[in-house]
Each structure stands twice: as structure tokens, then as C-alpha cells.
Amino acid sequence: IVLADIIEKYFVSPTLFRVIRLARIGRVLRLIRAAKGIRTLLFALMMSLPALFNIGLLLFLVMFIYAIFGMANFAYVKKQGGIDDMFNFETFGNSMICLFQITTSAGWDNLLDPILNNSPEECSSSYVNTGTNTKGNCGNPSVGITFFVSYIIISFLIVVNMYIAIILENFSVATEESTEPLSEDDFEMFYEVWEKFDVEATHFIEYSKLSSFADSLSEPLRIAKPNKIKLINMDLPMVSGDRIHCLDILFAFTKRVLGETGEMDALKQQMEEKFMMANPSRISHEPITTTLRRKQEELSASLIQRAYRRHLVRRQMKQASYLYRHINKNARWPEEDGALEQEGLIASMIKEHYGPEKGPPSYEAVTRDPSDDFKMSKPDSHSSEPHKSEETYDETFL
Template identity: 50%
Template sequence: MGSKKPIKALPRPRLACARFLFDLTTNQKFDIFIMICIFLNMVCMCLEHYNQSHTFELVLGYINHFFVAIFTIECLMKLIALNFKYFTIPWNVFDFIIVIGSILGQTLGEIMVKFFVNPTLLRIVRVARVGRILRLVKGAKGIRTLLFALAVSMPALFNIGLLLFLVMFIYAIFGMSFFAYVRKSAGITDLFNFETFPNSMIVLFQMCTTAGWSGVFQALTNDQPPDCDPTIKLPSHKGDCGDRIIAIPFLVSYVIITSFVMVNMYIAVILENFSQAHEDVKQGLTHDDYDMYYEKWQCLDPLGSQFIRYNQLSDFVDCLESPLRIPKPNHLILVSLDLPICEHDLIHCVDILDGLTKYFLGTLHLPVSNTEAETPIDIKKDRSKDYHPITTTLQRQRDIYLSRMGLKGFRTNVERRRNERQNREQILAETKINQFVESNDLKTSKLVSNDNQKDETNRTIFISL
């Protein structure tokens, strides 16, 4: 998983015409149309037969010209849209070679038949492009699993092939030394013999499939007249006779080593890789899912920096395909993944893929064993040099929650203090009002008492008079 890295997306051209062709040729529907043309071309090739009429041959020729024109237009459209980036894609290079060969086959057909290759062969090779449709068909997982197992087995099969060639080389030299002049009979013919190195390799290749080895065994063990003539003067000093004592261990050991060991090693390697690929499919995640992940990644990271911004994470995970997709609302799930967040609020592609894989497999919150905990893990080995994590999604959410709680507590405290101050001011105002009222009441009572005293004094004076 970590061995894969996101590649830079193909740059979109600046010219309007090139942009239109770029959008057209990179559309999946365009690929499906080209695949349909390849299938139809294959059907037309199947209609060819022996002793066909001139009219039928002429019609098939026009149809072939039509398909060559379509594939040539496709090639030109991609060349205009992608410029020199066209040749960075292996399928495009393959298509370009096939188109050039097809054009040469149409214009220089007779010359190519005489000196190079039959143009019909190029039309057959063109059918190999059908293999691209397997990537477009989501339901062809069985076929893709077989092809993936075969592709993974190629390095091991190549090594076994080299070992087999070494064994055949040794036995070919050995056979040329002892059986170069054996009389041609049974399995030894003008083609299958030990007279030359190529013929020896052909005989040994035939015997490694356990086909015809009994006839070769019979010819090499003919060491008595009348099956051979020991009186013929040849460099072998045995005439054209074989040697039973040497032939038996020579052939038996070769058949055992090649047929029973080497060939079965081919089968064992393929079956092992197929079993592994089948287990990956049962597990739910395959290399196709990881390829899909990085294809979607290119849309958000066209420069291949391996980072996206944290605020793009929710949209990116929502646009993925099953089984890695987490539909919206997915904020809480993404927080629980505890993904590392680097400087400038960036998240690494491998961290996201690792978190989504653990979430799908249900191993996100499993406890780590002691042996795994004690093993040092170099987390930066699959990351870029700019990978400097400073926090995680879970820690970020915890910090946000704590900051919100602190802000809420601060606001509550400010509101409480404001209310207390307002209540205190209100109480103080009421106290002042009460004091003012009380002071006015005292003044009023004094004035009344003074008035009463004056009235009493006046009344007393009046009575005395």
C-alpha cells in the first residue's frame, strides 16, 4: 500500500482546441467507444475465410480502412491534447506503434509482405488493445484477478525460465558430445537431433513437456546392429550407434528435472499468486481499489505533492468508490480515524489510505500487541521529505472542543458578571431612591410640625388679646 505514490496528473492544455480534445479523450465514454470499434474490427477479421469472393474481400478491405482511419484520428487527437506527455503512457505508445504499422500496411502492403511482416499480423496485434476494457468493467473482477496473478508471477517465472534454459543448455552440450552422430530413427529426425545446438534445444524443449521422449529414448539406446552400424568411421568412434549406458541416466534425469520439477514450479508460482490475489479479493480490498484511490487523488493533487488540505478531506472521501468510500456526513468518522495533520493543515495520502483501510477492515481501535508495540516503526519511510506531523484529526477536534468549551465558559462568566453588575447597580439605585424618599419625608414632617407650632402660637396670642 505504501509502495505506491500518487503521480502527477496530465496537465490540461491552455489552448481551447487542445482543451476540448483533452476533455474528450480522457472521458471514459470515449474509451468505451474505441473499445467497441476494436471489437467490431475483431468481428470483421473473423469473417475472413478461404476462397472468399473478390467483392467480399473488397468490402472487408474498406471496413479495415475505416477502422484504421478511426484509430489514426484517435492517435492524432491524443497527440494534440497531450503533446509529448502522450508517450509517457505505455498504452499510448503501444497504440502509436500499431497505428503506424497499420498505415504502413495499407500503403506498402506488398513490400511489407515480401521483406518485413504480413500486415494482417498487425491487425491481429491490434486486438490486444481490448485488454484495456478490463479496467473499465467493474464486474470483471475474476478476469482481472487472473491477469493480476499472472502479472505478479512474471518475475518469478522469468527466473525459473532462466534456470530451465541453463539446464537445457547443459544437457544440449552433453547430448551433442555423445549423440551427435546417432542414426536418425524413431524420435531422432532431421529436425529433432543432437547434431547442432539449435536442434538439440528443440529436442530438449519437446522432452521437457514429456512429449516424444520415448522415441528419443529408443533412438539413443540403439547400440547394436542391425539398428545401427558401428563400423562407420565417424568422430564418435561408435559409428551411428547410441549408448544405452549414457542415454538412460541422461534422459531419465532430464525428464525428472525439467518435467517433474521445473514445469511444476511454474504451476506452483502461478497458483500461489492466484491464491494470494483471491484472498485479497475475499478480504475486500484489492490493488484495483488502491489504483482507484490514487486516480481520484490526482483530481485534488494534480502536481503529485502527496498532500491535500484538511478541509478537502471530507469531499475527497465522499467521492471515492466502494469499499473505501465514506459518504457524507463523515466528519465524526474521519475524526475517529486519528489521521496525522502536517504543517500548513495538510494531510498525506498514505495516512488517509491507511486510515480508510483500517476502518473498512474493522481494525481501527484494536489493541496493539506487545511485540508490535516494541517493534520500532519508521513512519516516514513511505512519506515525502515534507512530512512533519504536528497534530491529528482527533487531537484537532479535541482542541476545538476544549476551545469552544473555554469560550462558552468565558461567555457565561462574562454574562454572569454583567448580570451581577446590573443587579448591583439596580439595588444601589433603589437604595438611593429609598434614601431620597426618606429624607424628603423627614423634611416634610419638620415643616408640618413647625406650621403647627406657629398656628398654636398665633391662637394663644389671639386668645390673650
């Protein structure tokens, strides 16, 4: 409250700042498709502001020179016609007001009329001006005509028309840019959506969020879901932590819209220079892989794992086959294309624990849980029911 009172007393009212903030309502125009023409006009005006400021300084310089000249020659002209207590050349401020009126080409003839009065009936050369030693209140027609004509030509016909020319030129440029595939509004939209995914402003997002980010953009940069294959084919560089830089994503999306053109290369270089000036920290984040390479690595790892699982399954089946054949020594087996499975890991462990003098246990005894207290009895080689024993082992194997 105290700060607001101080500002209001010595500067301007804080209410003025609130009124200025109403200009932010112009952002709503970006959401209305029918307001494209208004956005083009505003964009042309924004582009013209630097040049208009320079022309304004030139106009002020011209007005400053003519105001001093008018004070020196028309300060004591008789107050009649368009010259009164407000519009006169007595002070610098009043002279600037008169020149501004002349610049608008409105009522400049009323200001010139008293200056043209030079006859004794209309003015007096012996009139004593209050507060000065200067006598007379007559004008100077030749100087007055030269003054007004030259100022009107310089200010109105040249300087003011320069305003119009610059605005029209920038409007033409803005109209041409509006017909291009990408515009400044598209890039601003990109950064606005980026702020939602990069809350901490690190300039990076995780690879897992890239699909949702691409779907959240507006046309023409938007890549609707399903979009993972398209994003992978873009071959985006990634840094440690599976993160992707903002500028790399913008380059890839822009390239998708514009294609491989010379304009794309120039635009990329310009955008990178601006970004590096604002964010020099990107130099320390060098990419270590890309989205395409990461997908290739994932597919390669998946193929290797799948092949290794098949290898383990075949190995276990061969070891089980070896044990079953070792138990049923008298059985005859058809010859296979490849060599029979030799003694595997499980068979070597059996010999290590039971020794060569002991008969090998069944496959179920080897593969069962150690906590299982069930023990399979050893088959008797002199049993009178050998076929029954073989059936038992067949059931065990199956």
C-alpha cells in the same frame, strides 16, 4: 522517424512496443465487478512471476548440461525417425530444441528410437561423417535410455510440476486475500483518486478538499457525504497550511474498515516503511494540529465571540440606562437585584467634553452620527411644561 528506423534496423520493430502496450487493456477488468475471478487469476500470476523466473533459470541450467552431454554422445546418430536436419544433437542450438521437445513430453520416443539403433543392419560403425574424423553413426542404447529417463524425471516430473505448484499456491493466497475487506485493488484505487486531488504530487491535500476526496473513493474506503463529522472524529494530523498527508488519510480510512487489530498495526508499519523509502521528504513535515483539535478551536472561538457580543450588547444597554437615569434625576426607579450601572465609557466622555457645569446631552445626541447637523435643544429646568420635556426624552430613549 530516424530513431524509429534505427530501432527497426538494429533492434526490433517499434510496432512490437505498441502491441505490448495493449496489455494495459487489463485495467478495464478492474471496473467490471463480474471479472473478479479473472482479476484473482491475474493477481496470482503476477505474484508467481519471481518464483517462476527462478525455476526457469533452474530449468535452463538442466537443459544446458544435458545439451552438452547430448552433443558429446549423440551428435553423429543416423538421421532417421525423429532425428532430422532440425531436431538433432549436432549443435548446441539443435540440442536445446530437442530437449525442449522432451520437456513437453511430446514425441520424445521418436528421438530415442534412432539412439537405440546399434545393429549393423541399421547403422554402420565405419561411416565417415563429413567434416570430421569421427567414424560411425550408431547410437548407444544404455546411455540413451539413461539420458532420456533422467531428463524426463528432472524436467517434466519435477521442474514443470514446480511451476504448477507455485501458481496454485499463489492462487490460493490470492483467493484468501480477495475475501478480505481490503485488497491491493482498493489501495490502487485510493492512489488513482488521490492523483486527481493532488495534481502536483505533493502528497498533501487541503483540509477543505478532504470531504470531496472521501466521497470520490470506491467501497469499502468510501465515506459518502455528509461526512464532515466522521472525518473530524478521525482526528487526522494536519501540517501548516491546513494540509493533510496522504499516508495519514490512508491509515485512518483503513483503520475504519479493519478496526483495531494486530493486522492493522502490521499493515500500517509495512505501508509506512514502503512510503518512507520512496518519499523520505515526509520527515520534514511534522503535524502541528489535528482535525478534531481544529474543530474544537473553531467551536471555542465561536463561543468566545458570541459571549463577547452579548457582553457588548449588555454593556451598551447599561450605559444607555445610566444616561437616561442621569437625565431624569427626579424619576424613581425600582430596585434591581444587582447594583446599578456606574458611570461608563460614554458618560465619562460626556463629562470630558462638556464639563461638570454643563448639563449632559441626550442619548440621541451622543449616539448620532457626528456629520448630522441636527442639534437637540437643552431642556429648561424652569420650564412650565416639565411633563412634556420628560415625554420628549422618553421618545428619544425609546
